Amino acid sequence: FYIFTQPPQLPQYSDIMIDDYLPGISSTFDWLxxxxxxxxxxxxxxxxxxxxxxxxxAGTGSGKTEAWVFYALKKAVSNKFVALATYPxxxxxxxxxxxxxxxxxxxxxxxxxxxxxxxxELKAIKGGAGLRQAIASSKIVLTNPAFLLSDIKRxxxxxxxxxxxxxxxxxxxxxxxxxxxxTPRSIALLLGMMKLLYTHLKVPRQVVVMTATLSNPEEMCSxxxxxxxxxxxxxxxxxxxxxxxxxxxxxxNLRSIWEKIQDVKKTILATGNLDxxxxxxxxxxxxxxxxxxxxxNYLRSLGVDVPSPALSIPELLEPYVNDHGxxxxxxxxxxxxxxxxxxxxxRTPGLMNKVAVxxxxxxxxxxxxxxxxxxxxxxxxxxxxxxxxxxxxxxxVIRIVHVGLPEELREFRQREGRKGRRENIVFxxxxxxxxxVFDINLLSKGESAFKKWLELPIEKTIVNSDNKYLYLFxxxxxxxxxxxxxxxxxxxxxxxxxxxxLEPDGKVDYKRLDKVWFNLNFYEYSPPYGIPRSxxxxxxxxxxxxxxxxxxxxKFQVGCFDLGxxxxxLKLDYGRGRNVSRVVxxxxxxxxxxxxxxxxDAVEQYRDIKLRWGESPELIRDVFRAKVISVVDTVVYPPxxxxxELIKIPNRVNWVxxxxxxxxxxxxxxxxxxxxxxxxxxxxxxxxxxxxxTSGIMIEAMENEDPILIRLGLAYILIxxxxxxxxxxxxxxxxxxxxxxxxxxxxxxxxxxGLLEKIDWL
Numbered sequence: 001f002y003i004f005t006q007p008p009q010l011p012q013y014s015d016i017m018i019d020d021y022l023p024g025i026s027s028t029f030d031w032l033x034x035x036x037x038x039x040x041x042x043x044x045x046x047x048x049x050x051x052x053x054x055x056x057x058a059g060t061g062s063g064k065t066e067a068w069v070f071y072a073l074k075k076a077v078s079n080k081f082v083a084l085a086t087y088p089x090x091x092x093x094x095x096x097x098x099x100x101x102x103x104x105x106x107x108x109x110x111x112x113x114x115x116x117x118x119x120x121e122l123k124a125i126k127g128g129a130g131l132r133q134a135i136a137s138s139k140i141v142l143t144n145p146a147f148l149l150s151d152i153k154r155x156x157x158x159x160x161x162x163x164x165x166x167x168x169x170x171x172x173x174x175x176x177x178x179x180x181x182x183t184p185r186s187i188a189l190l191l192g193m194m195k196l197l198y199t200h201l202k203v204p205r206q207v208v209v210m211t212a213t214l215s216n217p218e219e220m221c222s223x224x225x226x227x228x229x230x231x232x233x234x235x236x237x238x239x240x241x242x243x244x245x246x247x248x249x250x251x252x253n254l255r256s257i258w259e260k261i262q263d264v265k266k267t268i269l270a271t272g273n274l275d276x277x278x279x280x281x282x283x284x285x286x287x288x289x290x291x292x293x294x295x296x297n298y299l300r301s302l303g304v305d306v307p308s309p310a311l312s313i314p315e316l317l318e319p320y321v322n323d324h325g326x327x328x329x330x331x332x333x334x335x336x337x338x339x340x341x342x343x344x345x346x347r348t349p350g351l352m353n354k355v356a357v358x359x360x361x362x363x364x365x366x367x368x369x370x371x372x373x374x375x376x377x378x379x380x381x382x383x384x385x386x387x388x389x390x391x392x393x394x395x396x397v398i399r400i401v402h403v404g405l406p407e408e409l410r411e412f413r414q415r416e417g418r419k420g421r422r423e424n425i426v427f428x429x430x431x432x433x434x435x436x437v438f439d440i441n442l443l444s445k446g447e448s449a450f451k452k453w454l455e456l457p458i459e460k461t462i463v464n465s466d467n468k469y470l471y472l473f474x475x476x477x478x479x480x481x482x483x484x485x486x487x488x489x490x491x492x493x494x495x496x497x498x499x500x501x502l503e504p505d506g507k508v509d510y511k512r513l514d515k516v517w518f519n520l521n522f523y524e525y526s527p528p529y530g531i532p533r534s535x536x537x538x539x540x541x542x543x544x545x546x547x548x549x550x551x552x553x554x555k556f557q558v559g560c561f562d563l564g565x566x567x568x569x570l571k572l573d574y575g576r577g578r579n580v581s582r583v584v585x586x587x588x589x590x591x592x593x594x595x596x597x598x599x600x601d602a603v604e605q606y607r608d609i610k611l612r613w614g615e616s617p618e619l620i621r622d623v624f625r626a627k628v629i630s631v632v633d634t635v636v637y638p639p640x641x642x643x644x645e646l647i648k649i650p651n652r653v654n655w656v657x658x659x660x661x662x663x664x665x666x667x668x669x670x671x672x673x674x675x676x677x678x679x680x681x682x683x684x685x686x687x688x689x690x691x692x693x694t695s696g697i698m699i700e701a702m703e704n705e706d707p708i709l710i711r712l713g714l715a716y717i718l719i720x721x722x723x724x725x726x727x728x729x730x731x732x733x734x735x736x737x738x739x740x741x742x743x744x745x746x747x748x749x750x751x752x753x754g755l756l757e758k759i760d761w762l
Contacts, residue, residue, distance in 0.1 A: 001247060001248060001249045001250055002247075002248050002250075002446065002447050003245060003246065003247045003248070004245075004246050004447050004451075005243060005244070005245050005246070006241070006243070006244040006245075006246065007243060008241055008242050008243045009238055009239060009240070009241040010238065010240060010241075011038040011039065011040065011058070011062050011063070011237050011238045011239070011240055012038065012039040012040075012237075012238060013036045013037070013038060013039060014036055014037045014038065014039045014041070014042035014043075015036065016036060016037045016042050017034075017035070017036055017037070018032055018035050018036065018037055018070075021037060021042075021045065021070060021074070022070050022073060022074055022107075024106065024107075025070070025073075025103060025106060025107070027106065028102045028103055028105075028106045029099075029102070031423065037066075038062065038063055038237060039237065040056065040058050040062065040067065040235050040236065040237025040238075041063055041066055041067045041070075041237070043233075043235045044056050044067035044068065044071075044208070044235050045067060045070060045071050047233045047235065048068070048071040048173075048206060048208070049071065051206065051230060052206070052230055052231045052232065052233050053206055053207045053208070053209075053221070053224040053225070053228070053230050053231070053232040053233070054067075054068075054206075054207075054208045054209070054232070054233055054235060055208075055209045055211075055214070055217045055220050055221050055224075055232060055233070055234045055235070056068075056208065056209070056210045056211070056235050056237070057211055057212070057213075057214050057217060057234070057235070057236045057237070058210075058212065058235075058236065058237030058238070058239060059212050059237075059238065059239020059240070059241070059417060060212055060239055060240070060417035060418070060421055061239060061240035061241070061420065061421035061422075062237050062238065062239050062240050063240075064177070064210045064237075065096045065099060065100065065177075066099075067208075067210070068083075068085070068173070068175050068208045068210070069083075069085075069099075069100050069103060069140070070103075071173075072139075072140055072173055073103055073104060073107050073109055073140075075172070075173075076104075076107075076109045076139035076140065077107050077108070077109060080170070081139060081172050081173075082139060082140075082141070082166075082167055082170045082171055082172050082173075083139065083140045083141070083171075083172060083173040083174075083175065084140075084141045084143065084148075084164070084167055084168075084171055084173070084174050084175070084204075085100075085140070085141070085142050085143070085174075085175035085177065086143055086144060086145050086148055086174075086175065086176055086177065087142065087143075087144055087177050087178065088144065088145070088177070088178050088181040088182070089144060095375070095394070095395065096177075097113055097142055100140065100142065104139075104140060109139045109140065110137055110138045110139055110140075111138060111139070111140045111141075111142065112134055112135055112138040112140075112141055112142070113142045113143075114135060114141060114142070114143050114147065114163065114164075115143055115144050115146075115147045116146070116147055116150075117364060119131065119147070119163065122134065131163065132163060132165075135163055135164060135166070135167060136165075136166040136167075138167075141164065141167050143164075145182075145186065145189070145190060145193075145522050146521065146522040146523060148164070148193065148522075149189060149193060149521065149522045150521070150522075150528055151163055151164045151168075152168070152193055152196070152197075153477075153517070153520075155168055156196075156477045156480055156481045156484065157480065157481065157482060158482055158483070159483065168197060168201065168203065169201060169203070170203070171197070171201075171203040171204045171205070172203075172204065172205050172206065173204060173205070173206050173207075173208065174194065174203075174204035174206070174207045174208070175207075175208045175209075175210070176190060176207070176208070176209045176210070177210045178210065178211060178212070179209050179210070179211040179214060179220070179461060179463075180211045180212065180213045180214050180410060180414070180461045181414075182461070183751050184462040184464065184467065184469075184731075184749070184751050184752060184753030184754075184755075185469055185692075185694075185751040185752050185753070186522060186523065187461070187462065187463055187464075187467075188464070188467040188469035188470045188473070188752060188753075189469065189470075189473055189522055191223060191463075191465055191467070191470050192469075192470040192471075192473035192474050192477075193473075194207070194227055195227065195470070195474060196473075196474055196477055198227050198228055199474075200484055200485075202228075204228070205228065205230075206228070206230065207224050207227070207228070209224070211461070212239070212413070212414070212417055213410050213413050213414065213458050213461075214461050215457060215458045215459070215460050215461070215726060216460045216461065216463065216726075217234045218234070219463040219464075219465075220232075220463045221233075221234055222465070223463065223465045226465070239417075240420075240421065240423075241420055241428075242420045242423075242425050242426065242427055242428055243426070243427040243428070244419075244420065244427065244428045244429070244430060245427060245428070245429050245430070246429075246430040246431075246432065247429065247430070247431050247432070248432045248434075248443050248447075248450060249311055249316070249431060249432065249433050250434065250440075250443060250444055251292070251293075251311055252307065252308075252311060254288070254289055254292050255285060255289075257292070257296070257306065257307050258285050258288050258289075260306070260307065261282065261288075261299065261304075261306060262282075264304060265282055267304070268282065268299065268302070268304060269282075271302055275298060277291060277294075277295075278295050278298050278299070281295045290444075293440065296308070297662040298662075300661070300662050301661075301662040301663055311433060313340060313343075313403060313433060314340065314343040314344045314346070314347050315347070316401075316431070316433075317329065317340075317344055317381060317401065318344070318347050318348060320380060320381050320399065321344075321348050321351050321354050321355060321380050321381055322351070322354075322380065323380055323398070323399075324398075325380075325396045325397065325398030325399065325425070326374050326379070326380055326381075326382065326394055326396045326397045326398065326399075327380065327381045327382070327397075327398070327399040327400075327401060328382050328383075328384065328394075328397055328399070328400055328401070328415075328418055328419070329381065329382070329383040329384070329401040329403060330384060330385070330386070330400065330401065330402055330403065330406070330415050331383065331384070331385050331403045331404065332385065332403070332404045332406070332435065333385055334359045334361060334385050334563070334564065335563050335626060335629060336385070336403065336404075336626065337357050337358075337359060337383045337384060337385050338357055338563035338564055339563065339624065339625065339626045340383050340403065341355065341356075341357040341383050342563075342624055344381065344383075353378065353379075354378070354379055354380045354381065355379070355380070355381045355382075355383075356370040356373075356374075356379050356381070356382050356383070357382070357383045357384070357564075358370050358371075358382050358383070358384040359384055359385050359386075359564070360545070361544075361545050361547070361551075361562075361564045362545060362564065363544070363545045364545065370382060371394065374394045374396070375394050375395070375396070377396065386411070394418070395421050395422045396422070396425075397418050397419040397420070397421070397428075398419060398420070398425055398428050398429065399419065399428060399429040399430075399431065400415055400416055400418060400419050400428075400429075400430050400431070401431045401433070402415065402430070402431065402432045402433065403433050403435055404433070404434070404435030404436060404439055405432065405434070405435075405438070405439050405442070405443075407729070407730065408459050408728055408729075408730075409453070409454070409456055409458055409459060410458045410459045410461075410728075412454075413458065416430060432450075456723075457726040458726070459722070459726060459727065459728040460725075460726045460727055460728075462727070462731070462753045462754075462755065464753060464754040464755075464758060466491075466754055466757075466758075467752060467753060467754040468491070468494075468495045468498075468643045468693075468695065468752060468754060469693065469694075469752040471489075471491045471492045471494075471495045472495045472496070472499060472516075472520070472693060473520060474492060475488055475492030475493070475495060475496045475501075476496070476501065476513060476516060476517050476520065478492070479496075479501070479508060479513055480513065480517050494643075495643060498642065498643045498644055499512075499516060499643075499644070499645070499693055500512055501513050501516055519691075523548070524548045524549060524550060524690075524692075525690075525691060525692035525693070526548060526549040526550075526690070529546070530545075530546025530547055530548055531546055531547050531548070531549070531552055531580060531581070531582065531583060532546055532581070532582045532583070533545065533546055533547055533556070533582070533583040533584075533585065534582070534583075534584055534585065535565045535566075535567045535585045535586070535587065536567075536584065536585065536586045536587065537567075537586075537587040538587075544565055544585070547583065549688065549689070549690045550648070550690045552580055552583065552688045552690075553632070553634060553648055553649065553650045553688050553689065553690045554632055554634060554650070555630075555632065556569055556583050557569065557572075557632050557650050557653045557684070557686050557687070557688075558570060558571070558572060558596070558598075558653065558682075558684040558685070558686075559596075559598065559599055559602070559630060559653045559655070559682040559684050560630040560632065560653060561588065561623050561628075561629070561630045562585055563623075563624065565585055566587060566588055567585030567586055567587055567588055568585060568586060568588045568592060568593065568599075569583060569584070569585050570584060570585065570586045570592065570595060570596060570599075571583075571584035572584070572687050572688075574687070579688075580687050580688045588620060588623060589620065590603070590619070590620070593619075596684075598682050598683045598684045599682065601683070602655055602680050602682050603619060605680045606619055606628065606655065606657055606680060607619075609657050609678045609680075610657070613659050613661065613676060614661070615659065615660055615661065622657075626658075627657070627658045627660065628655055628656070628657050628658070629655070629656050629658075630653065630654070630655055630656075631653075631654045631655075631656050631679075632650050632651075632652070632653055632654075632686070633650075633651045633652040633653075633654065634648050634649065634650055634651060635648070635649050635651045636648045636733075637649075638694065638696035638733075638746060638748035639693075639694065639695060639696040639748065640696060640697065640698035640746065641696075641697070641698070642695055642696075642697070643693065643694070643695045643752075644693065644694075644695075644696070645691055645692075645693055646691065646692050646693065646694045646696070646748070647689060647690070647691050648689065648690040648691075649686070649688075649689045649690075650686035650687070650688060650689075651686060652681055652682075652686065653681075653682040653684055653686065654679045654680060654681050654682065655679070655680040655682065656677055656678075656679055656680075657677065657678045657679075657680065658675060658676075658677050659675050659676040659677070660675075661675070661676075662675055663675070663676055692751070692752075693752060694748060694749045694750070694751060694752040694753075695748065695749050695752060695753075695754070695756050695757065696746060696747065696748030696749065696756070697746060697747055697748070697756060698744055698745070698746040699744065699745055699746070700742055700743070700744050701742075701743040701744065701745060705743060707736045707738060707743050710736050710743065710745050711734075711736050714734040714736070714745060714747065715734075717732075717734075717747075718732060718734075721759075725759075727755065730750065731749070731750075731753060731755055732747055732748070732749060732750075732755065732756070733747070733748055733749075733750055734746060734747045734748075
């Protein structure tokens with residue numbers, strides 16, 4: 001391992017006392033007393049007072065919330081004023097919400113938090129009219145963009161139908177928090193909503209956009225200035241950071257392992273015909289250190305009992321269960337998070353109430369309970385793939401553990417931003433554990449290589465006011481509305497023809513129009529409700545968190561394991577048109593696997609594979625150890641000529657079985673250590689599809705062009721886009737196919753971003 005320390009960092013202070021700007025507000029929290037506004041807070045407040053739009057870029061713990069809410073409260077106390085603030089996931093923003101409510105309560109300003117869940121709860125208590133009255137009487141409304149979009153769709157149909165009708169009509173200030181959390185498609189919808197509101201209602205009068213990692217704020221400012229004609233200012237502020245100690249854990253003590261190998265060196269040499277690099281490593285520790293994983297696996301493949309250099313992550317996490325602060329463990333996938341959670345519970349059975357797993361398939365109420373218990377100090381370790389990397393403020397987080405580096409540097413920064421947000425924390429820790437070839441190659445080169453990666457430019461958040469998805473939204477809104485001007489501009493006409501909402505003769509296909517409008521939702525192009533899911537356990541049916549259409553296609557086909565529920569999908573129910581209407585899981589056991597002949601055969605194939613490898617076949621154990629995983633092969637049909645429909649369908653369900661034992665393979669003069677994998681294809685039907693609109697191009701290659709070289713060229717394009725232009729390496733996807741003796745290659749945007757058109761390819 002190696003360790004390095006980052007010094008503390010404090011935002012710069014202004015000369016303005018908090019109570020001078022908003023008298024008496026410091027009595028709400030002890031930590032505000034006698035404090036001055038941070039410089040970036042004061043600059044933002046002053047710019048808002050001057051009537052400007054603001055893009056505020058400041059790290060975590062830097063008081064971005066106060067930079068707009070103090071302005072809103074000051075206005076609301078003495079004037080008729082309405083502010084609407086959107087957070088990516090409102091449930092994760094409870095800390096900000098609580099602060100806003102306390103500030104507002106001190107000044108007698110009404111605040112309401114509204115999303116789908118709270119709407120239903122308040123409606124049950126107050127009734128529909130009472131709920132609308134509560135919203136109408138509030139000066140500050142807190143919501144999330146998914147609810148905002150659904151309500152704007154009601155507003156488009158008939159203004160008075162919207163729960164936020166009076167808020168939208170009188171909106172003075174719109175606040176968008178954590179802009180860098182959103183995908184290009186989601187940002188296009190945010191821009192589209194703002195454009196629609198201002199075009200028809202001349203609101204919002206001002207906009208504040210807040211972010212921690214936005215690298216291209218000029219694009220957002222340009223849009224805001226064109227939206228409402230007000231000047232936009234970009235304000236940057238330092239984050240609040242205590243001293244941070246970064247520990248990169250490469251494995252166990254390699255020298256002690258090498259010394260143990262020396263004890264059996266004669267036995268190893270006696271096997272003969274050893275790899276030359278292994279021979280060097282046996283004699284020279286520095287060679288062994290550089291190639292430890294390969295050498296150890298090579299020796300283990302010969303039957304030599306060598307300790308693994310790999311760290312036991314649950315063993316590392318165990319002491320943190322009783323620590324004084326909260327540790328958040330980030331993984332690359334839900335399956336890995338669930339696997340670690342179960343392994344940690346096995347090591348700490350008496351402390352299971354102090355450990356939790358958190359992801360979007362966990363019930364919403366359960367997630368909120370986990371966050372609350374973490375704030376209260378009852379839960380000490382939370383394991384999560386991504387849902388906690390943005391928008392959450394648990395003040396007692398002192399440590400972030402990265403089980404594998406994320407694909408994007410931006411996500412790494414977002415993860416890191418969850419810790420050290422209170423002045424009473426002396427120092428924080430970042431622990432990085434490599435997972436996979438890229439991590440090991442980068443981190444094993446030492447501190448300088450890791451720091452060089454950390455210093456790369458952050459991936460751009462694609463803010464494209466010319467994204468065709470924006471015109472899809474505004475164009476359909478005009479056609480659906482009972483009160484809006486229905487004159488379409490040229491870009492809206494083009495997009496609606498490409499999506500077949502407008503026929504070639506200019507007539508509207510109203511059936512198609514209704515379908516697209518119904519499915520046009522914030523996080524996914526699908527109906528506004530998820531697919532119900534349930535688990536059968538001991539003949540009892542337990543409801544689970546609904547899933548989206550994309551999850552259905554990729555993760556919830558018959559035969560797929562669900563480590564979150566401990567179940568396996570055995571049944572899909574169907575509604576009209578063979579659309580999947582419900583996913584039924586059964587608790588994972590040999591009895592349930594024998595309920596379907598296809599799975600019964602797969603179990604027998606698994607047993608045969610493990611026995612051939614000389615390993616014990618224990619399927620249930622292997623599933624929860626991620627030695628057997630389910631993988632759905634999908635087929636993607638992207639648009640081929642610009643903007644159009646993308647279709648993703650499930651093609652085949654597989655179980656991937658991974659060996660515990662290394663095996664030696666000789667290629668040319670070198671030996672390579674591999675861990676066998678076998679795929680078991682399940683003879684089950686696949687169902688469901690995911691559709692959305694995006695852009696793509698397909699080009700026929702010239703004769704005699706090598707498909708391998710074309711693939712290398714396309715991969716090189718993605719690298720150039722990342723290193724030179726700072727776009728995410730996943731912003732575009734490609735494929736190369738040979739059809740009828742001809743070679744075609746295609747590039748498409750996984751989500752509509754307009755990047756294919758935006759780039760100057762020449």
